[in-house]
Amino acid sequence: MARESRPKALGSGQCSYKRITLIVCFVNIVIALFVLRSLYSSLYIYSNKDNVVKYTPDQIRKMEESDKIRRASEPIELVKLVKRIKHELSSDELLAELPRAVKHKITDEILQRLRSLRPNASISDQQEAVETWRKEKLKEAKTLAVGGEGLNSTLLQEEAGMLVKALESNWAALSEEIGLWIPTEVTNQEHDDKPEGVEDTEEEDQILAGRPLPPQCHAELHTDYDGAAVRWGLTHHKESAADCCQACLDQAKNAKPGEKKCNIWVYCPSENGCYSPDIYQHKHMECWLKFSEKPRLNFKNRYSEQYRDKHPKAPVMVPWVSGIISE
Incomplete structure (x- = not known):
């Protein structure tokens, strides 16, 4: 009986040794x-401590002043100018895509609307007439753009869409493109541009300031030519x-096909302005390009x-001074 119990004790000891080892x-x-x-955490904390920079109050004050100077030196006006140029370029692209026939048509319609006014119509009447035409034409173009009846039977829908944009968001650029300009403020009062007592003794000779005029300009002193304003x-x-x-020469050279080319220039050389029977006050250095x-x-x-009997203020x-450009 004693011999049989020893193997069991040995097996139990081996099992305990394995458990202890595990x-x-x-x-x-x-x-x-x-x-x-622990090592990883200490390294992370140590690296973060190295990145922390402590500044003195004087350094913080100098950094704030530097930031203010940087903000003040930002080219705000230049940024505004760049944005305006981008807008003008996009407007020019839109107007360039607008068919020339459409431009001619709206020009004729505006002139017809202005001619229908009474002869002594005020500037506000002219502005109101043009604005009324613009609203009517905008409504008409929108109708055509969505497939309804519009400007005429030959106008395409995409052309009407471009005209809507031009009349709605690029009206100022379109006005300049077709040569329409109505001043916002005008003093409707003729002015005497000659000193008192000098008017009747004025000499016909006049010396033009600036560089000499090229022969092709054909300058004529004391002359005012008529023509459509380019x-x-x-x-x-x-x-x-x-x-x-x-x-005038540059405009004629760079004019697009179908556009009116300048062949008449009219200039105001008088520092006191130049008299004209219209309602505007014409000032020194005005340069009219006409066709x-x-x-x-x-x-x-x-x-x-x-x-002069009818216009007492006329000199x-x-x-x-004017000239007709030679070809």
Whole structure:
């Protein structure tokens, strides 16, 4: 009986040894993992501590001042200018895509609307007439753009869509493109641009300031030619008569097919402004670019006595200088 109990005791000892070994290994693994985690955490904290920078109050103040200076030196006006140029370029692209026939049609319609006004219509009446036309035409173009009846039977839907954009968001650019300009503020009062007592003794000779005019300008002193305005002088000023003539030459050279080419230039050389029977006050350096198949004189040299009787503020001599461009 005693011999049979020994093997059982030996087996029990082997089992306990294996369990102890496994427990020790498990404990070692846990300790190793804990140590690794601690090392990783300490390295992370140490790296973060290295990245933390402490600034003194004086350094913080200087950084704030530097930031203010940087903000103040930002080219705000330049950014605005770039945005405006981008908008103008997009407007120019839109207007360039608008068919020339459509531009001619709306020009004729606006002129017809203005001619229907009474002769002494005020600026506000003209503005109201043009704005009324614009609203009517915008409604008409929108109708055509969605498939209804519109401007005429030859106008395509995509053309009507472009016209809607031009009348709605690019009206100012379109107005300039077709040569329409109506001032917002005008003093409807004739002014005497000659000093008192000098009017009747004014000499006919006049010296033009600036560089000499090229021969092809054919400058004529005390002359005012008629013609359709290619560029309004009220908003188009040049330093000299030669520059005005050059602007006419450049416009004729760069005009697109079908556009009117400048062949008449009219310049105001007087520092006191130039008299004209219209409602506008014409100022020094105004440069009018005009076109006419058969140039016709408005005034030449002196205003007649009969004319001056009807217009007491008119000077003796025609103040304008003009020229017909030779081809």
